[in-house]
Amino acid sequence: xxxxxxxxxxxxxxxxxxxxxxxxxxxxxxxxxxxxxxxxxxxxxxxxxxxxxxxxxxxxxxxxxxxxxxxxxxxxxxxxxxxxxxxxxxxxxxxxxxxxxxxxxxxxxxxxxxxxxxxxxxxxxxxxxxxxxxxxxxxxxxxxxxxxxxxxxxxxxxxxxxxxxxxxxxxxxxxxxxxxxxxxxxxxxxxxxxxxxxxxxxxxxxxxxxxxxxxxxxxxxxxxxxxxxxxxxxxxxxxxxxxxxxxxxxxxxxxxxxxxxxxxxxxxxxxxxxxxxxxxxxxxxxxxxxxxxxxxxxxxxxxxxxxxxxxxxxxxxxxxxxxxxxxxxxxxxxxxxxxxxxxxxxxxxxxxxxxxxxxxxxxxxxxx
Numbered sequence: 320x321x322x323x324x325x326x327x328x329x330x331x332x333x334x335x336x337x338x339x340x341x342x343x344x345x346x347x348x349x350x351x352x353x354x355x356x357x358x359x360x361x362x363x364x365x366x367x368x369x370x371x372x373x374x375x376x377x378x379x380x381x382x383x384x385x386x387x388x389x390x391x392x393x394x395x396x397x398x399x400x401x402x403x404x405x406x407x408x409x410x411x412x413x414x415x416x417x418x419x420x421x422x423x424x425x426x427x428x429x430x431x432x433x434x435x436x437x438x439x440x441x442x443x444x445x446x447x448x449x450x451x452x453x454x455x456x457x458x459x460x461x462x463x464x465x466x467x468x469x470x471x472x473x474x475x476x477x478x479x480x481x482x483x484x485x486x487x488x489x490x491x492x493x494x495x496x497x498x499x500x501x502x503x504x505x506x507x508x509x510x511x512x513x514x515x516x517x518x519x520x521x522x523x524x525x526x527x528x529x530x531x532x533x534x535x536x537x538x539x540x541x542x543x544x545x546x547x548x549x550x551x552x553x554x555x556x557x558x559x560x561x562x563x564x565x566x567x568x569x570x571x572x573x574x575x576x577x578x579x580x581x582x583x584x585x586x587x588x589x590x591x592x593x594x595x596x597x598x599x600x601x602x603x604x605x606x607x608x609x610x611x612x613x614x615x616x617x618x619x620x621x622x623x624x625x626x627x628x629x630x631x632x633x634x635x636x637x638x639x640x641x642x643x644x645x646x647x648x649x650x651x652x653x654x655x656x657x658x659x660x661x662x663x664x665x666x667x668x669x670x671x672x673x674x675x676x677x678x679x680x681x682x683x684x685x686x687x
Contacts, residue, residue: 323680324593328558328648329361331369332686334544338373340552341540345524346531350374351397353520353541354389355381359672361545361557365683367392370544379539383410390415397442397476399539401452407431416440416475420452425466432471440475441466445502447479447495447518459502460509467511476515476537477503481530484523485667496529503534521547546657547668555656558648559675561594563612563640566632575629576621581606588636589620592628592644599675600628600646601664608663611645611653612638 342350352375358366367378367389377395380386383406386396390413397416402424410417411431419425419441432439443463446453454462467474479499483491499518506512519530521543531538541547546555567589575581575589592610596602605622610630617630632638647655657668664670 324562324564325598325676325679326560326682327361327675327679328560328682328684329365330556330558330684330686331365332684333546333554333556334366334369335373337544337546337553337556338370338375338540341521341524341543342374344531345519345538346528347533348517348519348524348531348536348538349376349515351377351379351517351537351539352544353379353399353539355379355385355399356673357385359542359545359669360675361672362681362683363389364391365681367394376537377416382406383415386410386415387413399442399444402428408435411435411437411439414439416442418442418444419466419472420444420454422462422465425469425472429469429471438471438473440473442476442478443474443513445477445479445499447498447502448491449480449482451480453479456498456502460505463506463511464509474511474513476517477506477513478515478517478537481518481520481523484520484527484530489527492523492527493529496527500534542668545668545672555647557657557672559594559599559646559679560648561592561598561610561628561644561646563590563638563642563644564593564627565591565640566638567591574621576605576624578622581621583620587620587631588633588638589629590617590632590638590642590644592630592646593626594644594646594679595624595626595628597625597676598679599671601660601671601674603664604628604660608660609655611648611650611655612642614651614653616653617644 352370354363357363378389379397379399381400389396398418407427417428444453481492515537516534517537519538521540523530524538571585573583608619609616620629657671660671661667
């Protein structure tokens with residue numbers, strides 16, 4: 320019996336293997352792994368240390384708080400998201416590469432850099448099609464020209480973000496690259512140059528060679544490092560297990576779970592697992608998903624609760640309290656992947672990882 324009811328295991332050796340595969344696809348680009356939301360809930364410092372050992376150049380975060388934590392790893396950190404006023408001073412003090420996506424934010428960073436008597440590297444995002452953040456194409460030359468004239472700012476990166484790179488058709492992604500290159504050409508003509516240009520995340524690194532060729536010299540792998548798409552040489556790095564807390568014999572006609580969504584047509588032997596949606600099991604797996612016990616698939620019965628999940632073990636008479644139940648992972652020929660959970664939930668791996676509850680015990684498999 321394990322010493323925790325729910326255990327989330329992260330394979331750092333597989334993470335490094337995935338990272339090296341992605342790097343082999345990245346041409347001459349340096350890699351800036353994305354470790355936002357505590358590395359998608361897996362533990363940013365543990366993940367970051369492994370990636371640093373595997374050759375990461377710098378890290379990317381979503382907020383200043385995340386960036387400040389990642390600075391402990393000893394590499395540069397770029398904030399990809401917005402920078403609200405209250406985060407400017409600590410970000411400048413820590414020499415974070417700050418986002419200057421609009422003139423208002425750029426002026427705040429400049430004023431704080433002057434106050435602290437520092438020169439701060441800034442990354443400027445341009446909107447090539449995501450429509451979310453970044454300077455629009457028709458405003459790029461004028462706005463960026465104004466930003467780079469501000470005191471205390473050093474232009475570090477010009478970047479953008481694909482919105483369809485994960486889809487089979489790369490037509491729009493190619494269009495985004497062309498828009499980016501037109502912006503860069505106008506800036507070049509104005510004598511405005513950056514140390515780094517980046518557009519590609521994991522999918523684009525592997526699927527769109529143009530996104531990792533000159534002038535692009537930096538790329539930012541995210542979900543693919545963790546095995547999101549489960550393709551090529553990138554394998555799932557996580558495993559989630561629970562414990563059989565109790566085994567029960569229920570008669571025909573018995574109901575299982577809230578709202579009686581499962582009425583047993585015949586007597587069933589069931590196992591009550593010590594994990595529920597608070598631990599990250601998608602509610603969408605109710606009456607549809609399965610787990611692995613003693614190497615065999617066991618279907619979920621009824622609606623998943625916050626703390627418990629009930630599964631059918633009628634075909635496994637030897638199952639007893641204390642047995643391991645694999646929620647994500649592989650035992651023998653049986654396997655449950657993040658992608659399968661994503662399909663049930665109509666989502667993707669990022670959503671699955673970020674939903675794994677904080678009461679689950681994290682363990683790291685380090686390998687060689």
